[in-house]
Amino acid sequence: KKIWDDHLHLNRKFKDIQHRQTKAKFDLNAVVSYLCFLKILDPHSVFYSFGDQDGFLGAPVQGIGLDSYYDSYDYLFEHKDSIMRFFNRSINNQLGKTKATLIFYDVTNVYFETALTDLECGRQQMDFQDRLQEEVQLAYENGELDAACFDKEGRLVPSQKTDDFIKKIQAQKIEYLRMRGPSKEHRFDLPLTSIALVINEEGIPIDFYVYAGNASEFKTMAASIESLKQKYNVKESIVVADRGLNSAANLKMLQSNDLGFLMAQKVSNLDQKTTKAMFDPEGYVPIIKQGEQVARFKVVKDWTKKGKRKAEDTKCTLVLTFDKKRQKRDLAVLEVWKQLVLKKQSQGVKVKPKSSGWASIAKTSEKTEARIEGIDEETFEAKRRLAGYAALVYKNAPNCQETNAVPNGRLAATYHELNQIESCFRIMKSHLGLRPMYVRNSNHIKGHILICVIALGILKLLQWKLNKSGTPLTIPEIIRALNSATTVPIKSGDELMFLQCSRPQNIRKGLEGLNQEELKAELAERRKQPNQ
Incomplete structure (x- = not known):
């Protein structure tokens, strides 16, 4: 609450929204902050969170009805851009910076535990x-x-x-939101929603965008970047993203928006000349750790990333890397795939040509889906040869001073910082209740995601402050520490004692529709009844 009120001043922002721009007759700041704090402490549905309110000292949302909780999601959706702009200014004031020089961008999707998509339900956004x-x-x-x-x-x-x-x-794909598509969590049977998240170097969210579950991440990236540029005047920064978003069209789009890029590049898609240069040990710079060479990198300047059209071709720097640990892992994965293919062969499993994963090394004699005949030795050996190799494409922002460029030796390390955004997704899904979602209309879905993103920002800022003060803690450790601070006040004369206790029970269960006075009367009546 101190971070919310005194450091980020979000209480002022929500009071301003309520007084100037909404017709809310309840305390909007109280409800939104309570829902946000509960995402950190004990994430559940809105309905459950409403019933849990009496377990907190000071009665933070006393007298506010359940309908107001759902109404707050509509206000969050309506003012999302204004809230995120204010949140970013407050975060930058805390970090002592004016803008992000590195922007990390990635896309995930979350599933809904319902059988039907919005199209099948006829529910438009x-x-x-x-x-x-x-x-x-x-x-x-x-x-x-x-x-x-x-x-x-x-x-x-x-x-x-x-x-x-x-x-x-x-x-x-703007008509329906919850749609089936390629699931990051292999839940292809359930409707999905895609979330594009943008974070800074400290891992604190800058913004997020919500798309239909069947929307292509390649195509939505342009819309996200355009919106980011308009809202925050982002330019002369470097966008770091994984290879799933690396297309010549996207690289060209970033350059046209005065942004640089640093993205992974598939080594299996390199042309013959570049592949030959990759395998040639000459020109590599060793990376030494504790007196031992663990990896090496080679920089290829003025390399051309080719697009579907000539106009999309982009000249950039290609960084080739080789890592012994990565080689060991890649070879281990190939051996597992090999055993899996042989097992599938004995079971008579069919695969399609040009499959990915383990099926890519399966041999078939047909051009359509057919039974596995064994291991495709040529493909298997080609993958073995590529084990341990990886590549990155890099280009600084147009018209940007060379002093802002990332040094060649730092490129691979900077890209590995992209793991932070994967960590953000894991935290939101595992600790902040991002999914499964218990709301269904598109406004409430986006309001729910906004609460999770703000909760993530508060946790990351708290973690940053702890690190700065010499008390580093992981996000799970912070959440466990906060949850262990359970206490009950007992008045004895004029003195107050606080005793440690367990979490109290939910006294509103089955009585969610009652107001404060009706609830007190009902509980008083129950106390009169003898305990069976």
Whole structure:
């Protein structure tokens, strides 16, 4: 609460939102801060959190009804951009910095424990009609749609132009949010929502974006970066991302937005000349640890990342690396794959050509899905040869001073800091209750994600302060320490004693609809009844 009020001043922000821009008749700051703190202490559904309120000293949300909790999610969605801008300014004041020079970007998805997608339920995003109207207006101003495309009431008239416009809207995937797609947690049977997260070097969130579960991360990156640039005037920074987002079109897009990039590059996709240079030991710079060479790197300047079109080709620096630990791990994985393929062969399993993972080294004689005939030795040996090798592509921001560039020897280490964003996703999923989600309309989903992101920011700032004061703790250790601080006040005359205790029971269970006075009366009546 001290971080919320005195360090980040979020209480002022939510009171300002309530007084100037909402019709909320309850204390918005009290509800949002309570929900955010509970994500850190004991994440559950809104319904459960409401019932848990009496377990906290000072009655932080006393007298506020359950409906107001859900209403707060609507206000969070409506003012998300304003809240995140304020949050970033407050974080920068705490860290003593003005802007992020390195921006880490990654995408994950979360599942919903429901059988049907929004399309199957016929549930559009809450703001879809407004967004659709904006797209129609923009198309009209750009000449994509003319006056002949509308009737007297302003509705679209069926024609080739309007058909093309509708297909473009469908391709943007803005109508439905909870959809099936490639799941990071292998939950392909359940609807998903994609979350793009942007963090700074300290691992503290800068912003986040929510997309449909079937939206392509390649295509949504441009929308996220454009929004980031507009809201925070981000430029001359370097965007660090994994190879899942590395396409020539995205690299070109980042450069056009005055941003540099540092991304992983698949070594299996390198051209013949570059592959030959990668295997050639000449030109590598050794990385020494404790007197032993553990890795090496080689810099290839003016390397061209080729796109689908000539206009997408991007000249950049390619950094080739070889790591002995990575080689050992890659070879171990290949051996596991080999045993798995032989097991699948004995079971008569079929695989598709050009499969990934273990199936990529399976041999078949058909061009369609067919039974496994053994190990594809040529593919297996090619993968063995690549074991331990990795690559990065790098380019500084256009018009940026060379002093802001990342030194060649630091490129690989800087990329490895991307693990921070993976850690952020794990923390939100494992410790902050990001999933499964218990809300279903799109506004509430985005409000829930905003609360989880702010909770993550508070934890990361607390961790940063602890590190600075010489008391380093992991996020799980911080959460355990906070949860162990359970106490009960007992008044004895004019003295107050605080005794350590266990967590109290939920006295509101089954009585969630009662107000404060009705609840007191009900509990008083229960005390009169004899204990069976």
